[in-house]
Amino acid sequence: MDHDLAENIKIKIQIEDFDVSTETKILQYKKTGAIVNFIGVVRDHDERTSQLINSMTLEHYPGMTELEIEKIVLKSIQKWELTGVTVIHRIGKLLVSDQIVFVGVSSMHRQNAFDACNFIMDWLKTQAPFWKVEENNNQKKWVEFRQSDEDAIKKWKK
Amino acid sequence: MQIKYFSWIKEHIGKSEEEINLPHNVSTIEELMFYLENLNDKYKRAFEKKDLIKIAINKSYSSIDDKINNTDEIAFFPPVTGG
Numbered sequence: 001m002d003h004d005l006a007e008n009i010k011i012k013i014q015i016e017d018f019d020v021s022t023e024t025k026i027l028q029y030k031k032t033g034a035i036v037n038f039i040g041v042v043r044d045h046d047e048r049t050s051q052l053i054n055s056m057t058l059e060h061y062p063g064m065t066e067l068e069i070e071k072i073v074l075k076s077i078q079k080w081e082l083t084g085v086t087v088i089h090r091i092g093k094l095l096v097s098d099q100i101v102f103v104g105v106s107s108m109h110r111q112n113a114f115d116a117c118n119f120i121m122d123w124l125k126t127q128a129p130f131w132k133v134e135e136n137n138n139q140k141k142w143v144e145f146r147q148s149d150e151d152a153i154k155k156w157k158k
Numbered sequence: 159m160q161i162k163y164f165s166w167i168k169e170h171i172g173k174s175e176e177e178i179n180l181p182h183n184v185s186t187i188e189e190l191m192f193y194l195e196n197l198n199d200k201y202k203r204a205f206e207k208k209d210l211i212k213i214a215i216n217k218s219y220s221s222i223d224d225k226i227n228n229t230d231e232i233a234f235f236p237p238v239t240g241g
Binding site (some may be wrong): 040058059060061063064067089100101121124125126127128129130131132133142143144145 | 165236238241
């Protein structure tokens with residue numbers, strides 16, 4: 001791996017919120033010509049039942065989460081020419097409209113940044129050991145995995 | 159051996175981790191699951207939907223027929239739902 005690039009990779013699992021413009025600026029290196037960010041946020045309802053939710057709590061497998069995300073990011077920098085990658089994933093209790101995840105990718109040209117950001121998110125969805133439980137008053141419901149997430153990674157296996 | 163449980167598997171069993179001594183007749187993940195689900199009804203319920211359970215050995219995805227030993231850290235969890 002390019003020494004400079006190794007320094008430009010940031011992976012964080014945290015309770016605290018993140019600031020998108022601060023994170024975007026960090027990804028802007030001298031060789032960078034394009035930055036693509038993905039931000040996942042808490043929607044106000046359960047996707048299957050359409051029932052409204054108040055909050056969700058995210059748990060993860062400390063240690064394995066970081067390893068899995070690192071593997072995905074390493075694959076992305078082998079596949080595309082990139083100048084920086086940041087993955088921040090929050091854990092703990094989150095309210096509707098709170099930010100959950102930030103995936104930011106910078107590269108010299110836009111197509112690599114678009115593709116790598118999509119690739120990282122698709123693999124994170126199916127590999128990184130996080131689990132969401134949705135809360136509505138006193139009820140809680142573990143979010144079920146979606147087949148469409150599993151199908152999304154097929155395009156990267158061709 | 160350290161065993162960790164996450165999400166609804168943890169809730170069914172009622173604990174997030176435990177230390178067990180690997181019984182001498184248990185040498186694969188499949189045998190460990192069989193051993194655990196016969197401990198009591200909580201484990202039985204947790205391991206009911208086997209096709210939904212993901213396995214990690216020492217924080218790396220593994221499969222049901224993988225070999226295990228007493229120093230491993232094993233984790234059982236449902237399909238992941240982050241992002």
